[in-house]
Amino acid sequence: xxxxxxxxxxxxxxxxxxxxxxxxxxxxxxxxxxxxxxxxxxxxxxxxxxxxxxxxxxxxxxxxxxxxxxxxxxxxxxxxxxxxxxxxxxxxxxxxxxxxxxxxxxxxxxxxxxxxxxxxxxxxxxxxxxxxxxxxxxxxxxxxxxxxxxxxxxxxxxxxxxxxxxxxxxxxxxxxxxxxxxxxxxxxxxxxxxxxxxxxxxxxxxxxxxxxxxxxxxxxxxxxxxx
Numbered sequence: 001x002x003x004x005x006x007x008x009x010x011x012x013x014x015x016x017x018x019x020x021x022x023x024x025x026x027x028x029x030x031x032x033x034x035x036x037x038x039x040x041x042x043x044x045x046x047x048x049x050x051x052x053x054x055x056x057x058x059x060x061x062x063x064x065x066x067x068x069x070x071x072x073x074x075x076x077x078x079x080x081x082x083x084x085x086x087x088x089x090x091x092x093x094x095x096x097x098x099x100x101x102x103x104x105x106x107x108x109x110x111x112x113x114x115x116x117x118x119x120x121x122x123x124x125x126x127x128x129x130x131x132x133x134x135x136x137x138x139x140x141x142x143x144x145x146x147x148x149x150x151x152x153x154x155x156x157x158x159x160x161x162x163x164x165x166x167x168x169x170x171x172x173x174x175x176x177x178x179x180x181x182x183x184x185x186x187x188x189x190x191x192x193x194x195x196x197x198x199x200x201x202x203x204x205x206x207x208x209x210x211x212x213x214x215x216x217x218x219x220x221x222x223x224x225x226x227x
Contacts, residue, residue: 001093001226002028003067004060006052006074006081008099008129008207009112009151010144012038015071018213024221032056037147045150049073049158053080061085067094067224071209073155075100079192082166091167094224095193098173098216099206101181102188103160113153117141120148127180129207169195171223173216175208176201198223 003023007015016031023029034052035043046052056077060066066085070078075097082092101107112123121141124130134140172189174181183201190197200219202212209216220226 001026001065001067002030002063003069004056004078004081005029005031006056006068006070006077007031007034008072008074009155010148011071011074012147014038016069016209018210019069019216022213022217024217024226027226032059034151036150045147046154049076049154050080050161052077052154053084056081057084057088061088061090063090066090066092067096067220068092069096069098069220070100071098072100072206073151076103076155076158079103080160082168083162083164086164086166087162094168094171094220095166096171096173096220097186097189098209099175099178099181101185102192103158103163104191105185105188106158107180109156110152111156113149113156115149117145120145124148127207128205129210163192165191166193167195169193169224170197171220172197172199173219174199174201175204175206177204178206178208180206 005016013033020029033040036045068078068082082095085092121135125135170189170193172186174186187199202208202215204211
């Protein structure tokens, strides 16, 4: 059993460090890094969310007992990857989605990809997850803004091509204080699988991932009967 993880907008190589440390030693864990940052800095940004999914599916296809874990933007990338793998005869064993509503009920765009640098700082401050000292540095913001805004452009242009229900179970997790989603909206993921869908909330806002890694892993392993 191996987990492939897909990060949030602006994420780089170590977005899931805490989760990977809490992950069972008997199972593999690998983050699929998006192009244009970190270890893939030299590559161009993807032109669409589906392009990311096709790239990931090409790498994963042929492997068995795969869990796809997507967080925020990554939830949609993981979902599209699961769709592609299933169509080609390599269904995932499970899909875990966090901090993102289901594809059929996405909220209206906040146009983050067109924000000025000052508006972007306000948005990220409200969202949480970024150290204040980084947001206080115009030079650092100017350095990482292109990555974040390129990712949000993918989200804003995303239109699901196919919504065929998956055959694998889904675990939908969310922050109970996250203003960008709710339990009712996360429960909408049930529509996208023929298998059971469990919805679980955790204390925290949009980036509850960083504070609740051990609890998240516990819910995943319990729900999917993993050891």
